[in-house]
Amino acid sequence: MNRYSTLIPILVLPVIICVYLVLFWNSVKDMAITSAGYPKLLIVMIACLLPFVLGREVIAWRRSHAADVSWRALWRDWNKVVYAAVALIAYIVLLDPLGAYVSSFLFVVGLAFALGCRRPLVLAGLGGGTLLLILVFAGALGVELPGT
């Protein structure tokens, strides 16, 4: 992994925040002070703070002598976090079209498997418990989950 590519993660959040500030400023720029005064004050304060945040991060990056990390090692460290995040996004996207029973079953059993659970009995119990939980929410607690 190139040394300069390690700078990219440092810039990700400040860039996202900058985009958000610009969008917010544009949405309130023509409004009266009662609606625009408070958000504009916050946007200015965050904009003043961001160079300090970024400056300290870049100084720390320049001074750091950490050994180069390969993509493979990085993936080994973070793969389960990625699995959990992707599974959660997929679950929420599919919750409405597939319904609560099918999507929840697939999410729980699939994620447990991806995180290292390999015992069929445990996976079956987890799947059964999931269906029971949805049944309790939909039946006993009266929560109208998608597809129930």
Added chain:
Amino acid sequence: METLHGLAAGWDLIATPTGLMAMVIGLTVGFIAGVLPGFSGPNAAALLLPISLHYPLEIALALIISIYAGTTFGGTIPAILINVPGEGGAAATALDGHPMAKAGKAQLAIGIARMASVLGGVIGVGIAIVLIHPISAIAIRIGPPELFIASMIGVTVCATLIGDNVAKGLTVAFLGMLISAMSVGPISAEPRLDFGIPELYDQIPLVAAVVGIFALSEMMLLPKQMAESSGQADYVAADQRPQSTHWTGKLLRLLGLDNVPEIVRGVRVTLGYPWAVLQGSLIGLLIGTVPGIGSSVSNLVAYGAAKRWAKDKSRFGKGHPVGIIASEASDNALAGGSLIPTLTLGIPGNATSAVMLAALYLYGIQPGPQFMSAHPGEAYAVLLAAFCSSVLILPLGIVLSSPLIYFTKIKMPILVPATMLISVIGAYATNASMFDVSVALAFGLLTLLLRIFNYPIIPLFLGLILGPLAENNFVRSLALARYHADIFWQSTPSKVLLAVLAGLLATGIARNLRRRPTEERAEGHEGIAATPD
């Protein structure tokens, strides 16, 4: 007199079977959350918040405060048995609790921690009950400009004390306030950055935000945290009590009553150090009143103070009861302290109090100085629930300490999907809306990124909670002064509060400048910020 009237009104609300049940459930959930890796008070409160909304306000608040009390004690069990604190507030407990357990006195150490937790909670909440009315009488005279500055002080204290980088803390806090301003304007009702989504005209759904910030992000990061802590230790093996083969012995063991002399000894040893209990409780109470500082700070400060004042300092770190007492008393007294700014100013003392304020918004109640006068019964009911929960730690702690050990056996691949499922359903259940689930996901992913890049997350949540209070008072102040900004530095209280704000910023910046940026990155190299209190 007002306090007695308030207590009577609060007692009527909370001294019901439902109230008692809420406290028992809250404590039990808190015990489990304290023992489970990756869980803390706000996580557990976030999971139960959607369910608690089906009950009256005082019951929901009693549930949340009981969860907090339960978590503080639950976290001590793994701290004592295997030297891994279940939550930040038990870190100092491990320093003397674990050596005591290694010496074969695990039951005694847990007994001391249990009794110190009870006394700390009772003293902390007791003092809060006495002080809260006079403080609220002063708070109600505070005008909109002072309240706006007080809100800014709240987020500044939190941002400057949590984490090592003041700029990061303040950025995240102001970002939280800005996100809370995505609703329509307070007077003109003009939509601001709504992306064409009508649901955003109203405030950001707080239950979904709480679930995303505390539960989803935590669960997404747990696999990495568990890999770093090299798997789970065998808690049961660390409990070196002889096993009975007879069924009565097994039953007593399950109920935690197989070693009654040790339980009694734990109580006696704690009562033998009244000064340590009082000192730890007062430190916890004081630190609890400062917004954003959690038990992870107070227990270490109390431990340090107990060691400094001790005649024989060499006994600390080798299983000295005073070390456990000071840490646990401060940890539980913190709840009382954090309730003072929460109930009198609407500024949360810690993350769990912020969840309580989120519950108030969901019941249509604006937190702030008027809360104590408009809802005295509910306010005192919360204080009484905190008091009763502290007392209930003793019997429930005795019965549940042994079964709790087995919860630590739950493996990460089961815990993560199960908790995520409950979180998503909880977020959906509040308004039966997929929009709320999407908000929970958005906050979960945002918090995940913030934690990976070592931004503190508590200021984000505090900003989200304090945002509406700050904006309303900002706009009201400007309207009162016909849109002249000098109203913010006209009155003497405003000048004092601005001086405090400036002082806080100056000390925060000075502390920051003393640290080299490389130190911050070296400490946070793994990219995971501290778990919230």
